[in-house]
Amino acid sequence: MAGDHQGDGVPAPVLDGADLKIAVVCARWNSQITIRLLDGVRRGLNEAGVAEDSIELDWVPGAFELPLAAKTWALSGRVDAVVALGCVIRGETTHYESVAGECASGIQQAQLDTGVPIAFGALTVENLEQALARSQDAGGHNVGEDGAKVAVEMANLVRRVRSH
Ligand code: INI
Numbered sequence: 001m002a003g004d005h006q007g008d009g010v011p012a013p014v015l016d017g018a019d020l021k022i023a024v025v026c027a028r029w030n031s032q033i034t035i036r037l038l039d040g041v042r043r044g045l046n047e048a049g050v051a052e053d054s055i056e057l058d059w060v061p062g063a064f065e066l067p068l069a070a071k072t073w074a075l076s077g078r079v080d081a082v083v084a085l086g087c088v089i090r091g092e093t094t095h096y097e098s099v100a101g102e103c104a105s106g107i108q109q110a111q112l113d114t115g116v117p118i119a120f121g122a123l124t125v126e127n128l129e130q131a132l133a134r135s136q137d138a139g140g141h142n143v144g145e146d147g148a149k150v151a152v153e154m155a156n157l158v159r160r161v162r163s164h
């Protein structure tokens with residue numbers, strides 16, 4: 001099968017970001033975690049060959065604001081994909097469901113409305129320990145790094161399909 005690089009029928013993602021422009025929107029709430037996610041994004045984009053000056057970064061107050069910021073970048077026509085970073089910790093808020101749910105569904109809505117990929121790099125976790133485990137340094141699991149790869153893969157998919 002075309003694109004089967006792993007021998008198991010599942011094609012490897014196209015992670016070439018050399019001529020992609022990516023916006024990152026990052027929540028200040030729980031910034032001790034979101035800066036770690038941001039490090040992960042930078043690693044992931046760097047590995048994919050995205051140039052440093054092709055990365056735009058905007059901070060927003062909290063995860064609830066991520067969908068609007070991401071949609072604004074998506075509509076700008078200036079980027080191929082967006083990565084949205086945040087951290088909502090259940091133990092620290094009484095309105096966890098609202099903030100986490102609105103963030104996730106708003107981001108999905110924004111990418112469907114605009115046709116621009118928006119990677120969901122917001123942690124929705126029970127406690128700080130889980131947040132730290134999902135935002136590790138190089139070599140460990142980092143949801144920001146995952147989001148960077150998702151953004152590059154989906155930007156390439158959208159570009160390929162539209163160009164044929
Ligand atoms: N925003 C977060 O990003 N994480 C949280 O854990 C959180 N808590 O705990 O409430 C949070 N709240 C703020 C929210 O995202 C908005 O910024 C605020 O409601 C103003 O619109």
